[in-house]
Amino acid sequence: MIVLSGAIGAGKSSLATILSEHLGTEAFYEQVDNNPVLPLFYKDPKKYAFLLQIYFLNKRFDSIKKAMVQDNNVLDRSIYEDSLFFHMNADMGRATPQEVKVYDELLDNMMQELPYAAAKKAPDLLVHLDISYDTMIHRIEKRGRSYEQPEQDPTLPEYYKQLLSRYDGWYDDYDYSPKMKIDGDKYDFVENPADQKKVLELIDEQLRSRGTLK
Numbered sequence: 343m344i345v346l347s348g349a350i351g352a353g354k355s356s357l358a359t360i361l362s363e364h365l366g367t368e369a370f371y372e373q374v375d376n377n378p379v380l381p382l383f384y385k386d387p388k389k390y391a392f393l394l395q396i397y398f399l400n401k402r403f404d405s406i407k408k409a410m411v412q413d414n415n416v417l418d419r420s421i422y423e424d425s426l427f428f429h430m431n432a433d434m435g436r437a438t439p440q441e442v443k444v445y446d447e448l449l450d451n452m453m454q455e456l457p458y459a460a461a462k463k464a465p466d467l468l469v470h471l472d473i474s475y476d477t478m479i480h481r482i483e484k485r486g487r488s489y490e491q492p493e494q495d496p497t498l499p500e501y502y503k504q505l506l507s508r509y510d511g512w513y514d515d516y517d518y519s520p521k522m523k524i525d526g527d528k529y530d531f532v533e534n535p536a537d538q539k540k541v542l543e544l545i546d547e548q549l550r551s552r553g554t555l556k
């Protein structure tokens with residue numbers, strides 16, 4: 343299983359489609375447009391942060407179990423980033439220490455079950471999409487989900503900046519599997535075929551060296 347990571351609008355869903363088509367495998371997507379809790383969270387984060395987190399945890403676990411059945415299936419966000427989101431929200435006062443404790447223990451407990459539920463516990467490769475704040479805002483505007491737009495809520499730019507700064511440390515500390523970083527500002531793998539080819543080559547190279555691509 344290949345897992346993609348990156349902030350909001352980094353291009354994970356787009357790359358999951360491109361990469362899985364390239365490898366002839368299946369992509370597993372985060373529940374967004376059909377997620378009933380996400381718009382509630384953006385409207386009232388304090389009330390819904392914990393519920394949203396449990397929603398994502400449940401869906402993510404389900405995707406991991408399905409994705410791990412075959413080499414090189416692609417998951418468009420890691421379960422470890424959910425924890426990054428939740429701890430950031432908790433530090434902003436949107437979840438109580440008790441909720442954090444319940445979440446952390448539940449996550450830990452569920453992760454211990456993974457080797458029984460799936461073939462392997464960790465991904466074969468993490469592909470991190472690194473983007474700047476300007477790119478992030480541009481992509482969020484381009485995609486146009488209403489509840490994510492900065493003009494809906496003046497606190498969102500600060501939320502996005504915090505998220506990006508936490509991602510830097512998160513990637514450096516990540517050690518569950520081999521990892522690689524793609525410069526999401528530099529490579530327009532959505533609209534530029536030469537960039538797309540280059541990004542796929544970079545990932546293929548890593549997969550070959552790990553023995554999951556012949």
Ligand SMILES: Nc1ncnc2c1ncn2[C@@H]1O[C@H](COP(=O)(O)OP(=O)(O)OP(=O)(O)O)[C@@H](O)[C@H]1O
Nearest residue numbers: 350351352353354355356481484485529530531532
């Ligand atoms: N490398 C890229 N070059 C140009 N446009 C891109 C690139 N990556 C993504 N986009 C565009 O940016 C928007 C967001 O991309 P996408 O939905 O793939 O991001 P994501 O990382 O899955 O976001 P989220 O975490 O919110 O689910 C889309 O409109 C997509 O077409």
Ligand SMILES: Nc1nc(=O)c2ncn([C@H]3C[C@H](O)[C@@H](CO)O3)c2[nH]1
Nearest residue numbers: 350374394398423424425427428490
């Ligand atoms: N609070 C919170 N916790 C998560 O684990 C999480 N994962 C994703 N998201 C939000 C970001 C995008 O708006 C949208 C799509 O990624 O969903 C999250 N929000």
